Amino acid sequence: MDLLRGAIRTYAWGSRTAIADFTGRPVPAPHPEAELWLGAHPADPAWVQTPDGEHSLLDALRADPEGQLGSAVRSRFGDVLPFLVKVLAADEPLSLQAHPSTEQAVEGFAREDRLGVPVNSPVRNYRDRSHKPEILIALEPFDAMAGFRPAAQTIELLRALAVSELDPYVALLSGGAESDGLRALFTTWITLPQPELDVLVPAVLEGAINYVQSGATEFVAEARAILELGERYPGDAGVLAALLLNCVHLEAGEAIYLPAGNLHSYLRGVGVEVMANSDNVLRGGLTPKHVDVPELLRVLNFTPATADDLHPGIERDGIECSYLTPADEFAVSVLHLDGADLGHEVDAPCPHEGPQILICSQGEVDVVAKSGELTLERGSAAWVSADEGPIRLVAARAATLFRATVGI
The missing domain is CATH 2.60.120.10 (Jelly Rolls)
Structure with a gap:
């Protein structure tokens, strides 16, 4: 048993105070700190502090897999630690994203290998062969958008915004299977040409402003979230896609579980994440990073769920x-x-x-x-x-x- 020093990941959406304060370092940090990785992922393993000095957890597992992992874990997962722990601190919204199933990850990794895409390439979707189910437990109030909301509730939201430009799209959610309607509307919005986005997104934001100013309360969390996303990512199709997701608020100790195919975006807050030991992310917007809409559509699960369904x-x-x-x-x-x-x-x-x-x-x-x-x-x-x-x-x-x- 040894102390473990995590690896700090600096992304633009991170916090200059939260992780530094949590780990007892000077505040503010020189750069936004988004994640503290505590695990043995090859991209950034944590460091074990032993009497003989500090060495990576990855090296410790390689040197003594039986003693470190145990025979039961090795028989199931081989000589790797199957989970990854993170402390996540979001001062700004993360990208709109989902994670693949095991079958999708294995196929996608092999496909990108055949195409010669380097594993560390910024346009690589699959960096390993693992799925990435994850749970986040809030350390403080935490906000997210996750899971496709039941169609009837989304229709109510779109009508409450009173944006005439949204009227043609409401019909896509009416009649037929909910998942089919959600797939049709999401696919339509995420692939809209930029000139059309430049008209529709501002109209939606104006509708959200009017809704908040009206004093209505039923969808005020959704309206405010859309306004925040629209301010940070003007003209981004992800702003429209977020209209289809549940607003999830967590108090300290509450959790959200995200299986494969669940579309989500963390908005703000600090929490402990535990996930399968994977770095596979398919992005659909709200980010300057690589976005691969066709691949995202391949992995998404459009089965609707309520916010309560996402709590373990x-x-x-x-x-x-x-x-x-x-x-x-x-x-x-x-x-x-x-x-x-x-x-x-x-x-x-x-x-x-x-x-x-x-x-x-x-x-x-x-x-x-x-x-x-x-x-x-x-x-x-x-x-x-x-x-x-x-x-x-x-x-x-x-x-x-x-x-x-x-x-x-």
Whole structure:
């Protein structure tokens, strides 16, 4: 068991304060910090801090896969850590995006290899052969747009905006299967010629302004989100596409689970993400990065869902609160130490076989394992290898740990 130093990713939409403050570094940071990667992805592995010095988690797994991962994990996933943990901080909206299924990722990776597209090319869609289901747990209030809203609710929204230019498109959602209507409307909007976008997007923004000023409340979150996106990405088809998505607001501790094919955009906030160990992203707009609309259309799932459908179930067992997802690659929980648990050793509920990554988000915790103990403060993380056995926790004051491990 060792402390784990994450790899910081700097993207324009990140925050100059959130991750720096979380990890106890000077604020503001020199550049916007968007993600703190805590895992063994080849693009940016975390660093294990051992008595013999610091080395990458990727190298540690290569040197001792049996001790680090355990036989059960190796038999299922080979000699790789199947999950990736991130702390994400968004000061601006992320791109409109979705992630592929395993079958789509395998086929897409092979196709781009045959075409000779370098893995690190900015126009590469598939950087590995894995799907990328993910869960985000908010550390503070967090806003997102995700999942195609049921067609009837979207029709109400479009009519509430009272934009005559939208009238021809409402019919695409009426009659027939909802998923077919959503596919037809999304495809129409995302492929509109720029001259048409330059007329329709400003009209929609004017309708959103009028709606907010009217004092109406039913769709005020949607109207404000569209206005924010339109201001940052004028004339972008993604502004229209966002009209089809649920507005999702999370308070601290609440979560959203995004399976393959779910169209989404994180708008703002700080959270802990856990996902399959993949960097496959298909973008559809709201970004200066590579956008591949035909490929995005190949992976999207147009089955409608409500915002409530996107929240994972929660199961409590003593100090542990587990977020239930169908992902094989990861399992995520939060360990809360408070009240009668303070001041003495508490057994952490035993996770599934395999390694763990711990992140302290509040307070200070002593973590005790087979090889010894270490102290985690807010913003610090630990790598607990498979051969470390069950862990025990000691806290003198209220503390919270996020725990990621391999799914059942």
